[in-house]
Amino acid sequence: MRKLNHVGLHRRACLRAAAALAASCTPLAWGADKAAKRRIVSIGGALTEIAYALGAGSELAGVDSTSLYPAAATRLPGVGYARALSSEGILALAPTLVVATEEAGPPSVIRQIQAAGVPIEVLAAHHRFEGMLSRVTRMGELLGRRLDAQQLTQRLQADWQAARQPVLARKEEGPQVLFVLSHSPNQVMVGGKGTAAEAMLVQAGARNAVQAFSGFKPLTPEAVVAVQPDAVLFTQQGLEAIGGIEGALKLPGLLQTPAGQKRRIVAHEALFLLGFGPRMPQALAALDASLQQVMRTKA
Template sequence: GDYGYPRRTIFLVAFGAGQMNTPGNKQLLMSSSKQFWLVVTFFLFTTVSPLNAQAGFSRRIVSIVPAVTEMLFAIGASDQVVGVSSFAEYPNEVNSRPRVGALLDPNIERILSLRPDLVVMHESQTDAIGQMRRGGIEVFLYRHGSIANITDMLRQLGQRTGQTTKAMTVAKQIETTLQSIRTRVSNYRKPRVLLVLGREPNTIRNVYASGGIGFLNDMIIAAGGVNVFAHIQSEAVRPNAEGILAASPDVIIEIRAEGLVPDNRMTGDPSIWDTLPAIPAVQKDRVYFLAGSDLIVPGPRVAKATERFAKTLHPVAFKSR
């Protein structure tokens, strides 16, 4: 359609586990606690259709996706952000912005009351999309992407917000850091990695792991590992115990956002994997738990998060020389 500036444009930014290609996923998500919902929802990333640079700079932006909120703050567009997701936590400045719901519960009235001129909506939000279109409001839809989409989006947001130079700098820094990591680990054997995104507490049931597409799979590769489920073309897979045994990972990494798993649970959890003693990762005591929203939010901290993976997989490569 016409993306001219006089028209009111709304971008409702969202990503989440509701789009995972896994059996029974919808039922699990709807019945899960907020903690588990956060673990699974933060890791999916989507990429927007190309923005029209002629549309003018956006001055009032509503971002329902924490990843995009981080991008906007990183490129110097924080003053242009007028509303954020209920789940946005980083940077700390987001706490001064109004909350407008999230993927499953966008508060349309609240969004409209903020008079935004930029929002991005996920294609799964059909009801909200309909409301916007019936009101004559344009909607840009997102689709799933990879690390390359993160830097592409940074550059696109820079154009849209008038922060082109800063956005290009941030994107280039990410790409440079990732290449440096790849080079640093290139001479080491690539371990087979099981990256666990979530599971039932205190048991190895309902395991969700990274599949062969998406930014998390890209991070494993850049960090010098081989995803044991790289052959499955999905952002997430739900293997049973037999599938995990057959995958035979050399390293198991479980990731969590801060606050979702208490510290005492994090330190005690490795013993749970002892129920699968035939796994090389268990035999070699290479089961790790990493916490931090940088690990699950596909935003400007992705290079630093990848370095955390690399230091876990190849600690020798990062020892002081």
């Protein structure tokens, strides 16, 4: 018992010390003293992209492991995976602000950061273009870059309309696409309703093949054969994890579907495809183009 108490006291002491360090670097009035350099920790790849798009990349003090774009973000100190954060790791960077999506956690870490007196802003993790624009606006407010946010929003709206135009111009029904999430050949899931992948597929004029459930469930050959997908969508990382296209074609049941028989496999980098950040218009255009290309495959 004495040892446990000592560990608990040591942990609290570390948190207090980190909080004191953070407080010593925090401007007296957030955003009022322009001479004081902001130190922002961004938890969420899309938020990090927005910060850079607003010209605030130099103000980032640390990022989570999903912040892979732009390349400069990968050279910043890391604070771990967004869903498994450590308050000590974040507070050690002496942040003046933490921005995170609502997927960040665990909740106890969020509370510890708040208790340390560090401002933390939690933004909704929308799977919609309008939601992404809302995050741009809010980030502009937090970073004192409202005009930059307005200009970025205008560019994004124009890019989005251009990306959606060919989708809206088509009259025929879009392909039925199965989204497969894989970390290894033994860890393969399929995406149902309400997923980020479904949101992107719908915007690209396609249909999510799985409508029997929400979220993700393990892939079964019976389920794959039952939905008869026209094409299969992976993240690039996921496709590589199972051995590329040849590995994908070995998934149970896939060769009994049009997608498998005609080798209609599509893959895009995970953050690009599903991040819902400022590259969302480009991601939509790329997804649409790749689906249209594989659907021209006859055999």
